[in-house]
Amino acid sequence: AQSVTQLDSHVSVSEGTPVLLRCNYSSSYSPSLFWYVQHPNKGLQLLLKYTSAATLVKGINGFEAEFKKSETSFHLTKPSAHMSDAAEYFCVVSANSGYSTLTFGKGTMLLVSP
Amino acid sequence: GAVVSQHPSWVICKSGTSVKIECRSLDFQATTMFWYRQFPKQSLMLMATSNEGSKATYEQGVEKDKFLINHASLTLSTLTVTSAHPEDSSFYICSASPGGKQETQYFGPGTRLLVL
Numbered sequence: 011a012q013s014v015t016q017l018d019s020h021v022s023v024s025e026g027t028p029v030l031l032r033c034n035y036s037s038s039y040s041p042s043l044f045w046y047v048q049h050p051n052k053g054l055q056l057l058l059k060y061t062s063a064a065t066l067v068k069g070i071n072g073f074e075a076e077f078k079k080s081e082t083s084f085h086l087t088k089p090s091a092h093m094s095d096a097a098e099y100f101c102v103v104s105a106n107s108g109y110s111t112l113t114f115g116k117g118t119m120l121l122v123s124p
Numbered sequence: 125g126a127v128v129s130q131h132p133s134w135v136i137c138k139s140g141t142s143v144k145i146e147c148r149s150l151d152f153q154a155t156t157m158f159w160y161r162q163f164p165k166q167s168l169m170l171m172a173t174s175n176e177g178s179k180a181t182y183e184q185g186v187e188k189d190k191f192l193i194n195h196a197s198l199t200l201s202t203l204t205v206t207s208a209h210p211e212d213s214s215f216y217i218c219s220a221s222p223g224g225k226q227e228t229q230y231f232g233p234g235t236r237l238l239v240l
Contacts, residue, residue: 044228051215051236052233052234053130053217053231053232053234054168054217054231055231056230056231059228100167111170111173112158112170114167114168115167116166116167117167
């Protein structure tokens with residue numbers, strides 16, 4: 011069994027300030043972890059993924075996430091928010107058992123103010 | 125690379141009619157395709173998983189006779205909502221995976237269905 015908890019339903023930041031979106035997971039297997047972004051009425055875009063290689067994963071648009079097994083966390087960060095980052099972000103876990111079923115968190119809406 | 129398209133992007137239909145949504149992987153062969161449903165301000169819920177040439181595997185609570193899935197080729201899967209009702213109105217998103225041990229799913233842009 012696997013599950014994902016996104017600790018904040020909404021995060022508000024000012025443009026140019028750091029972003030932190032929190033995610034905790036549980037998995038019976040060594041997990042693969044993903045962050046996806048969804049802009050309004052759009053499909054999902056993969057930001058980054060962790061698949062048991064380096065624990066600090068760099069993604070697109072300046073985002074990165076660190077896999078911390080001891081804390082079962084995979085928080086998403088960005089040093090400086092941009093207005094275009096405003097969107098819904100989903101943390102996703104996949105059991106690393108060869109089958110691609112994804113379990114989605116409930117999402118965190120990132121709001122960026124000028 | 126790894127582009128997935130969906131057609132149509134928007135569909136409005138009358139209650140009782142059937143609606144077909146197409147999902148295509150444009151630049152790779154998708155061994156496995158997935159269909160998700162997303163209600164407003166909620167996360168994605170997996171409806172079913174389909175492997176090319178075989179019957180889809182439906183998640184618990186999803187009516188297979190209501191949501192017909194066909195994965196006839198390595199680049200095309202279709203979802204047909206049969207006898208649609210207003211409660212079927214939702215955002216339907218497909219994803220495709222090249223398969224093997226690669227777990228990354230590439231998502232389509234979604235199809236918004238409104239049943240009147």
